[in-house]
Amino acid sequence: MKPNVVLYRKIPDDLLAKLQEQCQVTYFDGINADNRAAFIKALAEAEGVIGVGLQFSDELMAAAPKLKAVSTISVGYDDFNVAKLSARGIALMHTPGVLTETTADTIFTLVLCAARRITELAEKVKQGEWQGSIGPDWYGSNVHGKTIGILGMGRIGYAVAKRAHFGFGMNVIYYNRSAKPEAEQQLNARRCSLDELLADADFVCNVLPLMPETRHIINRDTLAKMKPSAFFINGGRGASVDEAALVEALKSGVIKGAGLDVFETEPLPVNSELLSLPNVVALPHIGSATHETRYEMSKMAVENLLAALKGDLTKHCVNPDILR
């Protein structure tokens, strides 16, 4: 008999067909207040779950007694409690690698847009405010030759640093749990303490995964250690930042500006103060959002789930130790 699978995110038709060849699929086009009860009901029979953008709470875990594998269509897996999944022998699969370069493109776009005030000035042009030669009040800051500080020199951090080093002649410093010899050899990157990075970087760029140690790692104290001319770029997770402290730092000139793809609450509430600040570039969590990359992520997530349901945890499994 085919295993029951609950899919809670739209995926391309050919990938849905592939999933349906081997599984009995119950599909939800995202979870909301209207369909949450039906989703919870469907979980009762589910051996597999696949989707993204949903906090997989204790309530949902309890509603899925037959669950064997969960496949998130993302590389970040902070929506899941890995320890609790592992304790129940449930495999957690994710999509590392396929989105690395696309996400690094987005993050570097934020570096450029924040420094050169691209969205702010483009809006002024559209509003008819370009009425003569522009003066210093419309100038931005250089990117080339400056120092970029990478928080989290993993796959994406390295890809951002590569752009900075080879494309923009930037000096690369990084803060990471372990040393990264490849970055040091190939990009002349220097590992340093968090405090050192904050003091030296012109662009502090967060690509850390969200976990207890990284929650609010950017806060009032750490922001105060940055240069007043520096920019904060967030391509990791919103909750790594105390957003109220960031707003304060941006308003009071503690730092110069910010480029943000991720937020503590997503979608970003329309009344967020961040949206009223001219020195903020805000994107709707589009790090990996290209047609090509989102297809590859869905494909990998489907393959991951099918493999995991057959007991193969050799690829892209966050907790392969559950086998032992």
Ligand SMILES: NC(=O)C1=CN([C@@H]2O[C@H](COP(=O)(O)OP(=O)(O)OC[C@H]3O[C@@H](n4cnc5c(N)ncnc54)[C@H](OP(=O)(O)O)[C@@H]3O)[C@@H](O)[C@H]2O)C=CC1
């Ligand atoms: N904006 C977007 O759309 C996207 C955001 N992301 C976010 O980016 C994150 C990173 O992705 P990716 O680069 O593929 O992941 P990786 O696992 O390759 O990189 C994470 C890096 O962070 C380091 N790290 C982890 N915890 C700590 C810590 N407590 N202190 C210091 N360093 C730490 C790791 O160090 P070590 O190597 O020593 O373990 C590793 O080098 C994802 O988890 C996700 O949250 C990802 C994709 C798209």
Ligand SMILES: O=CC(=O)O
């Ligand atoms: O935020 C996106 C991810 O893949 O993680």
